[in-house]
Amino acid sequence: MLHRVIYASEAVGPTGASTLSVAQIIGVSERNNRRDHLTSCVMFHQGHILQAIEGSRVDVDRLIRRLITDPRHTGFRILIDTxxxxxxxxxxxxxxxDPAALLDRVGLACLSRVTANEAEALLDIRKAA
Ligand SMILES: Cc1cc2nc3c(=O)[nH]c(=O)nc-3n(C[C@H](O)[C@H](O)[C@H](O)COP(=O)(O)O)c2cc1C
Known part of the structure; x- marks a missing residue:
């Protein structure tokens, strides 16, 4: 059975704002997610983070445990787990x-108070793009 989790969090320091920090996250994630048969996408926008993760329950949960303890972000909150x-x-x-353009499509200026419905709409639009 596949599961999808979408969470939001807040960046700490340069997370998501510097090319280096993004490259570090993407590099490790590509390697690990491929190994764990996870698919994912992440959005960084003005200090806010939104990530969707899909895979088996055990692999998704293992990643979430690593994410929760990662000091590069805080305020981890799960919006969707289904x-x-x-x-x-x-x-x-x-x-x-182009996070600003995608947010604009669902009428959001910022991710600070993104809801589960908005997060799902963002994922659907990205899929259709
Ligand atoms: C915003 C954000 C998104 C991340 N996404 C993933 C991810 O999709 N997969 C992953 O393995 N690690 C991800 N990480 C990194 C993990 O928190 C953790 O550092 C990493 O999985 C440890 O991998 P390692 O045990 O191979 O060193 C992310 C970190 C941040 C800050």
Missing amino acids: PVHARLLDEPMGLCG
């Missing part, structure tokens, strides 16, 4: 290249 029939994501770790 079984799914099929994946919406097809890469081990995708990076949302």
Whole structure:
């Protein structure tokens, strides 16, 4: 059974703002997620983070345990945690290249108070793009 989790968090320090910090996260995530058959994508926008993760329960939970203790972000909150029939994501770790444009599509200026419905809409739009 596949599961999808979408969480939001707040960046600490340069997380997501510097090319180096993004490259470090993407590099490790691509390697680990490929190994664990996880698909994912992450959005960094003005100090806020939104990530969707899909895979088996055990692999998703193992990643979440690592994420919760990662000091590069804080305020970890799960918006969606649901079984799914099929994946919406097809890469081990995708990076949302134009977060402001995507947020605009769901009428959001910022991720600070993103809801579960908005997070799902963002994922659907990304899939359709
Ligand atoms: C915003 C953010 C997103 C991350 N996403 C992933 C991910 O999708 N997969 C992953 O393995 N690690 C991810 N990490 C890194 C993990 O928190 C952790 O540092 C890493 O999995 C440890 O990998 P290692 O045991 O191979 O060193 C992310 C970190 C941050 C700050």
